[in-house]
Amino acid sequence: MVRAFRSKDVNAPAKGSWRLLLVHIRPQKWKLVLGGLLGFIGGMAGLAEPLLAKSVIDTFQVGGSMVGPIVTLTILVIVGAALGALGAYVLERTAETIVLNARLRLVSRMLRLRVPDVDRLKPGDLLSRVTADSTLLRAVCTSGVTDAITASLMLIGCIAFMAYMDAVLLGVTLGVLVVIGVLTMVVMPRINRTTAQAQTALGDMAATLDRALQAFRTVKAAGAEQRETEAVRGAAHTAWRKGVSAAGWRSLTGASTMLAVQLSFLAVLGVGGMRVASGTLPVSSLIAFLLYLFYLTGPISQLVNGVTQLQTGLAAVTRLREIEDLPAEPVAPVEDTAPRPTAPATVTLDNVHFQYDTERSPALNGITFTVPAGGMTALVGPSGAGKSTMFALLERFYEPSSGTITLDGRPLPDLPLPDLRRSLGYVEQDAPVLAGSLRDNLVFGNPDATDDDIADVLRRTQLTELVQRLPEGLDTAVGHRGQMLSGGERQRVAIARALLRKPRLLLLDEATSQLDAVNELRLRDVIEEVAGTTTVLVIAHRLSTVTTADRIVVLEAGEVRAIGSHSELLDRDDLYRELATTQFLTGTEAMRPMAAHTDPA
Numbered sequence: 043m044v045r046a047f048r049s050k051d052v053n054a055p056a057k058g059s060w061r062l063l064l065v066h067i068r069p070q071k072w073k074l075v076l077g078g079l080l081g082f083i084g085g086m087a088g089l090a091e092p093l094l095a096k097s098v099i100d101t102f103q104v105g106g107s108m109v110g111p112i113v114t115l116t117i118l119v120i121v122g123a124a125l126g127a128l129g130a131y132v133l134e135r136t137a138e139t140i141v142l143n144a145r146l147r148l149v150s151r152m153l154r155l156r157v158p159d160v161d162r163l164k165p166g167d168l169l170s171r172v173t174a175d176s177t178l179l180r181a182v183c184t185s186g187v188t189d190a191i192t193a194s195l196m197l198i199g200c201i202a203f204m205a206y207m208d209a210v211l212l213g214v215t216l217g218v219l220v221v222i223g224v225l226t227m228v229v230m231p232r233i234n235r236t237t238a239q240a241q242t243a244l245g246d247m248a249a250t251l252d253r254a255l256q257a258f259r260t261v262k263a264a265g266a267e268q269r270e271t272e273a274v275r276g277a278a279h280t281a282w283r284k285g286v287s288a289a290g291w292r293s294l295t296g297a298s299t300m301l302a303v304q305l306s307f308l309a310v311l312g313v314g315g316m317r318v319a320s321g322t323l324p325v326s327s328l329i330a331f332l333l334y335l336f337y338l339t340g341p342i343s344q345l346v347n348g349v350t351q352l353q354t355g356l357a358a359v360t361r362l363r364e365i366e367d368l369p370a371e372p373v374a375p376v377e378d379t380a381p382r383p384t385a386p387a388t389v390t391l392d393n394v395h396f397q398y399d400t401e402r403s404p405a406l407n408g409i410t411f412t413v414p415a416g417g418m419t420a421l422v423g424p425s426g427a428g429k430s431t432m433f434a435l436l437e438r439f440y441e442p443s444s445g446t447i448t449l450d451g452r453p454l455p456d457l458p459l460p461d462l463r464r465s466l467g468y469v470e471q472d473a474p475v476l477a478g479s480l481r482d483n484l485v486f487g488n489p490d491a492t493d494d495d496i497a498d499v500l501r502r503t504q505l506t507e508l509v510q511r512l513p514e515g516l517d518t519a520v521g522h523r524g525q526m527l528s529g530g531e532r533q534r535v536a537i538a539r540a541l542l543r544k545p546r547l548l549l550l551d552e553a554t555s556q557l558d559a560v561n562e563l564r565l566r567d568v569i570e571e572v573a574g575t576t577t578v579l580v581i582a583h584r585l586s587t588v589t590t591a592d593r594i595v596v597l598e599a600g601e602v603r604a605i606g607s608h609s610e611l612l613d614r615d616d617l618y619r620e621l622a623t624t625q626f627l628t629g630t631e632a633m634r635p636m637a638a639h640t641d642p643a
């Protein structure tokens with residue numbers, strides 16, 4: 043089963059989480075106060091009802107007119123209900139805004155995270171944080187913060203009225219409530235803990251399911267549906283167990299609240315009854331006090347529910363914070379009208395070392411070479427030699443452990459990251475195509491590309507015919523990860539996308555591996571043409587694609603073995619000769635690299 047990005051310690055109490063919660067709540071505090079205040083005033087109107095009821099009874103006992111008190115009581119009920127409803131709406135709306143802001147923060151943060159951090163994270167778990175965890179924040183703001191605050195105010199108001207009624211009965215009530223309250227507080231941290239565990243299990247479940255969906259065809263081809271289903275079921279059951287456990291603690295808290303009110307009622311009835319019998323308390327005061335006690339049920343349940351929701355939400359806030367705490371790349375300037383250089387770039391690597399993590403051997407071990415402006419430079423070497431890693435360092439997905447990489451003589455860290463990436467066109471090894479239309483995919487790296495630009499790259503990458511064949515032309519959907527295109531078409535789309543960026547340095551990682559001989563040859567011509575105006579750095583396993591390169595860098599185990607042209611390397615480098623021999627590119631073929639292909643013309 044895929045393990046989602048772990049919370050540091052899901053068993054740890056929510057230390058500092060309150061502060062995290064405030065970060066989300068603070069910008070909306072006045073709206074929350076307004077909503078809470080409206081609810082409070084509505085509640086206070088309700089609170090005055092028992093008092094008026096007492097005056098109705100007193101008036102009734104002395105035979106006075108009851109019209110006045112009853113009309114006042116009715117108005118109070120209506121105003122109280124209206125204010126309560128308005129307050130609830132303001133609170134719910136504000137809570138939705140808080141959730142929205144949290145989601146926007148999270149999403150904008152996520153796409154700016156650094157590649158090494160995202161390597162560790164699981165996409166499904168990330169999604170569950172944006173959806174499920176952020177939703178819990180809503181409950182924190184409505185039932186949590188606001189309920190807790192309004193209920194506390196109501197409770198204080200209620201207690202003040204009760205004190206006004208009879209201090210002795212209030213003492214009896216508080217005595218019972220405090221005992222049960224202490225017991226409840228003991229249970230609260232358990233709600234936080236089990237909720238955090240349930241949310242983590244939910245993240246695991248999403249990550250496991252996402253893994254299977256990402257490799258849907260592989261799962262089917264491997265007959266792994268049942269195993270993957272079991273893995274997801276395992277995570278779902280863990281989420282269920284933890285959820286049930288949290289529900290148990292919540293029910294216990296709810297039940298003890300009810301018990302507290304019932305016990306207080308019995309105690310007040312006993313003590314109050316004796317005091318009425320002894321003549322120290324009017325019966326109307328006892329009735330009013332009992333009405334307050336019943337009224338108290340609402341704020342107490344609300345308070346307990348609020349604190350429970352806070353515990354639940356704090357677990358979620360902690361998970362949101364884990365993403366927000368990760369370092370992010372700088373944001374590109376919104377309005378960047380500065381003219382962009384267009385000349386081909388020069389790249390220099392000087393004694394570059396890089397290790398993905400300390401437990402792995404270095405991927406690059408002191409790489410030094412220069413890629414001059416313009417022309418084609420090829421990187422070849424056995425699998426795992428570090429070729430793709432070098433591209434990742436050029437894009438600054440990772441930083442070298444030591445050594446320097448420069449672009450036009452400037453160390454990469456000195457260049458604003460958006461400017462650096464704007465200079466590059468990168469076709470990844472698996473030529474990813476995104477869900478959406480073909481046009482979306484083409485202009486992905488350059489949304490300002492004109493129709494003429496698009497038509498030009500389509501022609502150069504031999505995609506014009508494909509577009510003509512598609513039912514809706516450029517606006518045809520290409521399916522999840524471009525599944526509706528062939529492997530070769532995906533590669534050409536990825537190359538077209540990179541070319542549309544008009545890069546100063548074009549990075550092609552195995553860009554033609556899935557093309558047939560005819561298309562590979564055509565595309566080679568395109569790349570050679572591009573190399574006239576742009577620096578092209580190409581990684582190739584099939585040497586036939588790079589025999590005409592201006593220079594070829596042979597890499598082995600993270601080190602540069604040799605640099606030269608195809609014929610020079612055939613003479614000088616054993617590894618290169620071996621690679622060429624196994625690919626039938628020695629002897630006369632080596633001198634006529636195109637001969638292996640049928641010339642389409």
Ligand SMILES: Nc1ncnc2c1ncn2[C@@H]1O[C@H](COP(=O)(O)OP(=O)(O)OP(=O)(O)O)[C@@H](O)[C@H]1O
Pocket residue numbers: 161398399402405423424425426427428429430431432471
């Ligand atoms: N994200 C990663 N995390 C950890 N190690 C990695 C990562 N990517 C690559 N490696 C390791 O780094 C080394 C170099 O990998 P790299 O992909 O650069 O090789 P390559 O020469 O491009 O190989 P290939 O020709 O097979 O694509 C390999 O040992 C690989 O296992």
